[in-house]
Amino acid sequence: MEYLDYLKILQNDIHSVVLATNDKNGHPVTAYMDVMYADEGGIYFLTSRGKEIYRRMNCNEYVSLSGMTGSDFFHSTMMTVQGKIRNIGNSRVKELFDANPYMYKIYPDEDNRGVIEVFQIYEGQGEYSDFSVQPPVRRQFTFGGRELKRSGYYIEDGCTGCGICEQKCPMRCIAKGTPYLINEENCLRCGNCYEVCPAKAVRKRGEDNE
Numbered sequence: 001m002e003y004l005d006y007l008k009i010l011q012n013d014i015h016s017v018v019l020a021t022n023d024k025n026g027h028p029v030t031a032y033m034d035v036m037y038a039d040e041g042g043i044y045f046l047t048s049r050g051k052e053i054y055r056r057m058n059c060n061e062y063v064s065l066s067g068m069t070g071s072d073f074f075h076s077t078m079m080t081v082q083g084k085i086r087n088i089g090n091s092r093v094k095e096l097f098d099a100n101p102y103m104y105k106i107y108p109d110e111d112n113r114g115v116i117e118v119f120q121i122y123e124g125q126g127e128y129s130d131f132s133v134q135p136p137v138r139r140q141f142t143f144g145g146r147e148l149k150r151s152g153y154y155i156e157d158g159c160t161g162c163g164i165c166e167q168k169c170p171m172r173c174i175a176k177g178t179p180y181l182i183n184e185e186n187c188l189r190c191g192n193c194y195e196v197c198p199a200k201a202v203r204k205r206g207e208d209n210e
């Protein structure tokens with residue numbers, strides 16, 4: 001799947017997400033937001049100038065969001081995105097209303113809509129997880145030119161082939177080899193392999209100088 005496929009899942013399947021920003025004291029605050037649109041330029045939200053979330057999105061260069069579909073964990077897909085946000089004014093308000101006609105019920109008159117502006121996450125990295133399949137699938141993606149910062153675990157050359165990690169892995173996603181190999185797409189990131197490896201050959205990306 002391409003990055004735009006994941007952004008379209010956010011728009012069409014998940015749609016309502018929890019958006020995290022910082023307040024003026026630097027404390028995290030979350031808000032429910034609807035993903036109004038997604039295209040090659042990123043992810044788009046609408047909000048009105050009177051709302052606190054408007055002020056926070058204007059003052060924050062970075063935001064983070066999470067959303068999910070499904071009735072329970074084993075029927076769910078989840079998405080997280082961290083990225084840069086900016087206010088792009090009101091030129092696309094009508095286009096976003098047309099893509100989400102329920103907005104016309106909330107703001108029925110054109111006069112009411114003058115207070116609405118569009119915010120765009122224009123660069124970022126995301127992670128998509130599908131727990132409705134076995135084994136679960138986890139994939140990372142970027143957009144807007146962001147370089148992928150990988151997370152999770154991998155095994156390096158110091159592996160002695162003892163097989164302890166393979167037995168301890170709940171996802172059975174570690175394969176024999178020299179060294180053993182983690183299928184990262186199915187990895188839960190539980191850390192069992194990391195904790196049990198007697199050779200310290202399991203490494204955590206981003207924390208072990210990877």
Ligand code: SF4
Nearest residue numbers: 159160162163165197
């Ligand atoms: S526990 Fe460590 S040394 Fe043993 S197979 Fe797994 S990675 Fe290799």
Ligand code: SF4
Nearest residue numbers: 169187188190191193
């Ligand atoms: S982090 Fe957990 S799920 Fe991932 S390979 Fe290690 S033991 Fe398996």
